[in-house]
Amino acid sequence: MASALSHASVVLATNTGASSDGPLKLLPENHFDLVVIDECAQALEASCWIPLLKAPKCILAGDHKQLPPTIVSHRAAAQGLSLSLMERLAQHYGERAVRMLTVQYRMHRLIMDWASSELYGGRLSAHPSVAQHLLRDLPGVSSTEETTIALLLIDTAGCGLFELEEEDEQSKGNPGEVQLAGLHVQALVDAGVKAKDIAVVAPYNLQVDMLREHLCHSHPELEIKSVDGFQGREKEAVILSFVRSNRKGEVGFLAEERRINVAVTRARRHVAVVCDSHTVGSQPFLRRLLDHFSRHGHVRSAFEYLDDLVPQNYSGKGRGERQQGPKPPAASGPKPRPALGGKQKAGAAAGAGSQKQGARSSRNATGAGREDSGTKDAGDRFRAALVAFLASGEVQLDFPPSLNSHDRMLVHLLAEEYGLQHLSSGEGRDRYISVRKRDPVEPPELPPEPPQPLPEPEHPSGSTPVPAEPGGSSEGSGKVDLKSLHLERVQREKARREEAARKVREPGTSSRKKDKSEAKGKPAVGSGAGEDFDALISAAMEADRTCAFPRCKASVTTLGQLCHHCHRCYCLSHHVPEAHGCGDKAKAQARQRISREGVLYPGSGSKDKSLDPAKRAHLQRRLDKKLSELTSQRKGRKKDKEK
Incomplete structure (x- = not known):
């Protein structure tokens, strides 16, 4: 030797x-x-x-x-x-x-530019052999939207994909980002990218365990590691899951610049970041990273991947707008024609916004201030288009395919604020957004008030109104004494029934009395007005005691159930939300609660007997720790015996 x-x-x-x-x-x-x-x-x-x-x-x-x-x-x-x-x-x-070595031979130029400007004083440059290489340049990879871009930001803001907080565990996990990462991995594999050329990187060990639990069985060659474990490595495509999503804006050690530098610069041709821009963007360094992706890459909302996500807005303003959103169409009866013109202007505004946004996304983009003002202008245009659509009689509004990914994200968020259904269709350059009004056939859902059912029970002056029970009560009566009105109405009904019985016995007399009442005019009109008012009061009281389901006459006085979604009372046969038309709202609320709390409640779906992946990973970590402690104790005992 x-x-x-x-x-x-x-x-x-x-x-x-x-x-x-x-x-x-x-x-x-x-x-x-x-x-x-x-x-x-x-x-x-x-x-x-x-x-x-x-x-x-x-x-x-x-x-x-x-x-x-x-x-x-x-x-x-x-x-x-x-x-x-x-x-x-x-x-x-x-x-x-x-x-300092200033020429790098790994990354696409757009991936390198951020690290160069933030950490290396702008001194790095990309060798021509790697400056423009993309996933589509690999053998066997087709040209899709995912393989033709170097930077992709999948934004989960407003989608309710909050992080999990395990007891007795320092690490963090985010099941929603696990699903999004899996969907993007599948899109790359379907385009021809080999799983061994893809890496999924997360800063937290719990998220790494959940990603492995979700992806390793379907993609065995996929490499999933933490940021610390992936230093010094590289892959053709890297998917980053930043995990943190909370209302406090806490990012933990994501604020460590060197860790983010390692995570982003592991990619050669494509890097996708899955994060909540509201939470991650609260830190200035990470905010600049998201701005770089927005200016030079593509931005997608998580709504484009998971259509059944329920938004969890961070402020009450959006929710108030969502409740007020469907009101303009109901109140704008005489404005259908201007709304059609407004729909055409919406398409034009969207097209103009996409052209300007596309210009900002080009490689020759200007400063960040102009970018922010342009994004605000585009958002104002899309908001005006949606307001005009709400005021029109149209049911669906299609935005042009010329919108880029950032514009589509703005349309998704604005449509959610106004309570509209929004769906992305098509692939690649033919991808477009369709916006629809929710339940256009049904009338707008408002809390039950006595004046609302008034037009329904209108009867001619000679008809007999529906009788009401003496013991009934009605909400929202105001200053009117319903009890006294009810007693007077009962007396008048009794008198009318006696009058009707006399008319049957004396047809000649009744016809002469009818002619006299018609000749006089005034008493008949006054009587009809009184009967109409009594009928309206009776209908209001009857509506409070009757099931709100159409054509159901069951009484809800004793066994009625109040729906928390539409605030109407239903009988036991129709109190289930799916039975009376609130099924979508009930499912949306259940999904929102599950995504926020990570727990399935009885009745929210089929019972899942399998162990939760986050819980499984947590228990596995505790078991490994316990086994290592026992092993070290046994080794210590052996050494003591040998001595």
């Missing part, structure tokens, strides 16, 4: 393997002329001094803008152990001792 080492031009070893207790003890002290320590930025300074003593010169190679050494002790890290030798020398000597 000594002969082999002495005749070798280069000897490879780890930092600790280069110690004097290893094979290098067979060589003389001054045998080496130069020591090169690779990935020095991720090595402890103490370990670097072991090989440094073997030669008079050294070269430290690495990137101190990426992850530092892993330090378990927080106290040691605070005392300076996490500061690598390379970073300390770079801070102390600067350009006198540092030489």
Whole structure:
């Protein structure tokens, strides 16, 4: 071995393997002329001094803008152990001792630009061989929307895909982002990208476990790791799941710039970020990352992947607008023709907005301020188009396919604010959005008020109104004494029945009395008006005691059930939301609660007997920890026995 080492031009070893207790003890002290320590930025300074003593010169190679050494002790890290030798020398000597390699041979230019401007002073450049390469350039990969872009942002803001918080667990997980990552992986695989060329990276170990549970059985060659475990690696396509989605805007250690730098720069041709822009964007560094993706890449809303998602707005304003959204069509009866023109203008405005947005998404885009103002203008145009559509008599509005992905995201969010159904159809450049009004056939749902059912029970002046029970009560009576009116009406009905019986017995007399009443005119009109008012009061009282389902006359006075979605009372046969037309709202509320809390409640769906993936991962981690503790205890006992 000594002969082999002495005749070798280069000897490879780890930092600790280069110690004097290893094979290098067979060589003389001054045998080496130069020591090169690779990935020095991720090595402890103490370990670097072991090989440094073997030669008079050294070269430290690495990137101190990426992850530092892993330090378990927080106290040691605070005392300076996490500061690598390379970073300390770079801070102390600067350009006198540092030489930076400015040409990179891995990433597409758009992926590199963000890291270059944020962390490397804009000094990086992409070699022409990799500057424009995309997934579609790989052999066997077809040209789709996913394979023709380098940057993709899948925004879950407003979709209710909140993070999970496990008890006794520091890590975080987000089941909604797991589903979105799986859908994007499947889209890339369907386009011809090999699973071994794709990596899914998450900053939290719990999310990594959930991703493996969801994807490994369908894509065995897919690599799923944490950011720390993927440093120094690269893949053709990388999907990042940022996990954090909460109302407080907490991002945890996502705010560490070097960790995000490692995560983004692992990709060669395509990087997709799945995150909640409301939460992640609360941190300035991450906000600039999202802005870079918005300007130079494609932005999609999670609604385009999961059509049955229920939005969970962060403020009450959107919800108020959603409730007020369907009202303009109901109140704008004489405006159908201007609304048609408004629909045509909506298409034109959407087209203009898409052209301007497309211009902003081009490579020659200008500053961020102009981008923000242009995005606001486009949002105003789409909002005006949707308001005109609500005021019209049209049922469906189709936006042109010329909208880019950012415009489609704005339309999805605005349509959700106004309570409209929205769906993306088509693929690639033919993708467009259709917006429909919810339940156009049914009347707008409003809380039951006494004036609402008034037009229904109108009767001629000679008809007999429906009798009402003496003990009934009615809500919303105002200042009118319904009890006294009811007693008077009962007396008048009794008198009319006696009058009708006399008319049957005396047909000649009744005809003469009728002629007299018609000749006089005034008493007959007054009597008809009184009867109409009594009939309206009776109908209002009857509506409060009758099932709100059409053509159902069952009484709900004792066993009625109030629907929390439409605020109407139904009998036991029609109280289920699916039976009286509120099924979609009930399902939406259940999905929203499940996505927010991650728990299935009785009646919300078929019982799932399998263990929740997040819970399974949590239990597996606790089991592994317990097994390792028991193993270490057994080893300690064996050593004690040997002594």
